[in-house]
Amino acid sequence: MNKQPGQYFGQPLQRLEDQPLVRGQGCFAADISFPYQLHMRVVRSDHAHGRILSIDTSAAAALPGVVAIWTADDVADIPPIDFREGSVEKLAPFRQHILAQGKVRYVGDPVAVVFATDAYLAEDAADLVRVDIEELVPLLSADDAPQEFSPGLLTEATICSQGYGDVEAAFKQAHAIVELDLSIGRHTGVPLETRGAIGRYDAARDVLELHGAAKVPHRNRESLAKMLSRSTTSLHLYEGHVGGGFGVRGEIYPEDVLVLVAALRFNRPVKWIEDRREHLMATNHSRQQHHRIRAAVDANGLLLGIENEVWHDQGAYIRTHGTRIADMTCGILPYPYKVPAYQADLHFRLTNKTPAATYRAPGRYEANFVRERLLDAIAIRLGLSRIEVRRRNLIRQEEMPYEAPLMALGEHIVLDSGDYEGLLDKSLASIKCVELEAEVAARKANGELVGLGLAMFVEKSGLGPTDGARINVDSSGTVEVVTGGASVGQGFETVMAQVCAETLGVAYTKIRVVHGRTDRIEYGIGAHASRATVMTANATREAALLVRKKALTVAAELLQTPEDQLDIANGIVFRPSQPQGPSISLGEIAQRLRPLSPNRGDHIPGLCAEGWFNTDHQVYPYGVFIALARIDPGTGAVIVERIQIAYEIGRAINPMLVKGQIMGGFAQGLGGALLEEFRYDDRGQPLCLTFADYLMPTLLDVPPVEILLCEDAPSPCNPLGIKGAGESGIAAAGAVIASAVEDALGLPGVIRSLPITPHMIKDILRKSSGTPVEMCP
Amino acid sequence: MKAASFQYYAPTSIADVVALMAEHSDAGIRILAGGQSLVPTMAYRLARPAHLIDINRIAGLDQITDHGEFLEIGALVRHEGFAANRLPARLGAILAHIANHIAHRPIRARGTFCGSLAHADPASEWCLVAATLEAELIAESARGVRTISSADYFRGIMSTALEDDEFLTSVRIRRPADDTLFGFFEYSRRHGDFALAASLVSFQLTAGLMQNVRLGLGGVEDYPRRLAEVESLLEGQSPSAAVFTRAGDLAAQHVNPSAADVDYRIELVKTVVERALQHANETT
């Protein structure tokens, strides 16, 4: 595989999608309106847990402009929202109905919807809906004993287990056993644009449309068609501009279904735009998990076995992902280390809080925190350096591809390629670790609470098995790439254009990329799980190769030159050995390939092709985070002074965009490590329903991210060698900050949970005053 | 998050404002200044005023006037109006420094000094300034004009001596002696957030000893106030790290945090008091 950067490959090219965005010409969900539309407002439960006694809509219905108010009975024919990967009988009873039936299970649970001619009016009316609820005791922690969910069912929906090897024997022969109790707080992706859904029924064509779609339009079309008993061809999803997704946006929620049902029933467009308060209580939460983890190690610090028991706080219902995060947490936890025996058991438990699902690096942010805390603890226990204990346990380059007896996203983990130790060394050298350690030691000696953190991780990306793309060149020479991908702001269009430009031989600015539209292409994987560049870019390349072949064939006939002596650059087919000689543009070729063109010959009409890319396995990028953090003993504040992220990407199509992904991801990871947390009071009332209470880092709170982007281990799983990048910057952010903070405190084992708040730091300092403990570097 | 309906007025004189307030004070009336606190609470429907008086079209209220003995801050002076001010050197410098701790730039471009005092958030920097320095609030209503001393003004969390029909037209700050030193320190979890604790201190140095010490604390109790015990501890002392630490310790003993995280806030009090004193000392 060619590793050299091309004209477009590997270049930090400007984003094609920015022009409308920086000119205020973007079209986000709230920008979409249709004539005669109604506005929907959701009436949500004020109680965390309770029985609905009655709902009085009379005062609301009396307001002029209110068209209808629905409660559960009005939508009793609509089944609950199913799991994307298909029904799972055991989990089915825990799915969410689009309006609560009989019981409310979290503050924010939709109990009624108001449809009115104006958004303000809809909100006025919603205020007048009287919901009488008999309050029940809420279950607020996955650590507490399971309760009854419904007759005969407990809130422990299932236990997810994975493992291999003789764990018991490993612990028996252990030189030391290190055990930790760790937890990750409840936080989530909070995109700048809240959710929005506009349903529209076109009776003339019998097509139902959902606008404001994101992330997985094609997969959602299938699920929605099933729920509404429609053919998929009569249901279309349209993605406009998306102001951030991060996993939470673009899943099917009750509101998406409600606007569609209403559009059908009223034969009027129905618009719903989520407000921020709703967003913080209704959109998926994530991450909350408690781990009890034990490692058996030998005298050299080599891992013999790991036991990982987990309590996963799923919130009120099981949403579209089923137990995927739980499975991921269990499956990915050991890597990049070799663990001879392993057992994970995860209690998948429902609570009376907002339902949880995927958020950027789901399962990994959690698992990386837990595993890396464990490695730090082993280092301390055995008096090894934190670097050395990792080095000894890493899976070696010679062992690649490394078949792991565990599963992630429904497939066996096969670590495709990598030199983990190589990246560790590179990243230590790049940050000048020896000098840095000396500097930190000197500052410590001077009384400063400053410390270094280290965390390693393996990412996963590019879940297969298949994706396709279609490319058409029109007679002006403009190239259209039609994909079933989606753009949540990550630069999807630019990357697809770069791949097409390089493969086909056209300027990347001549390429228009279509995504997020079910009416333009039958299938698509959307944008999630860092898949788009691996899967859709490779599919784009396949299609571009076919178009290129066709263009060369036709040009060879016209220019009377053997095909293998022709090349394409800037949209012109020419003869490199005779650059001034005859040539023909792709536009002209397209013109000749029109169905009615007299010069078409026997060719199938159109300079176009469809390409498919297939892969057996996901790819596994990996990285090393190093952080320098300081603690202000007076306030308990943690200041991350430096952060370096080394990341093996296989091959970066656009390094600028990769770095952007890493920086943005880190900012979010820092939020989860230090600031962001959905807190509840003891009645299950959410305490973080504004941005004054749910604290996200701003530009002023995030240090510059030093990025070491490596292309040393291209993936053998795809011809471009790509490994994904979308979730890399966040993956080990919690892990590395915890490690640095603990080092700064000089108190081994004190950082056991995220987020690390100033309050917590002050408590630790107060309790420990006078007993600082030395930690090995 | 769409406000409930209200009647909107945009008068151009103080007289019109007070007339409207007299007319509608029973029905729920609010003044709209910078809107940076009021508009979000209306969007959350926590505030549902039936009448809203936008004062932004009244001329002449956007000035900070130096009357020599005191500074007068009009009802439309924005936070950013303190950023590049022509006020007496040290006082001007500390007010500009404090203004930069309020929220973020766009909010500072709209939010007003007087609006902050009317709103009376326990962590408001301007409330701390008013409580610590000698300030008088000028309240006007159809019933007349009255002057409220800052010592009598704050009543509780977001609760003040201002009546429903009163318009706070300006705030006067007595001009401290020119050799007065100021120090300020606050801690918030993110840049621009309301402080979890803040302290403002002023004193003069006479023969190396602190005189006329004023020390205020905000963000911790229901409203900002001066800490008399700490002021007397400091009065007549020569400034030193040890004295500042003692002042911090003493402050911590005399506060009653209203927030839930009492222990933490008490520790913060110690830190902010000590650091505000250090800050003042560094400006000598």
Ligand SMILES: Cc1cc2nc3c(=O)[nH]c(=O)nc-3n(C[C@H](O)[C@H](O)[C@H](O)COP(=O)(O)OP(=O)(O)OC[C@H]3O[C@@H](n4cnc5c(N)ncnc54)[C@H](O)[C@@H]3O)c2cc1C
């Ligand atoms: C994200 C964010 C962060 C913030 N951070 C801080 C911070 O760190 N520190 C801080 O101090 N503030 C902060 N604020 C609040 C901001 O400073 C407000 O501007 C200020 O509290 C109120 O001033 P205003 O002019 O915007 O008043 P408005 O919002 O217009 O009014 C507030 C209240 O005061 C009343 N009112 C206003 N003016 C008068 C008057 N002249 N007479 C009588 N009543 C009046 C109104 O009726 C209303 O009840 C923040 C705000 C936001 C949105």
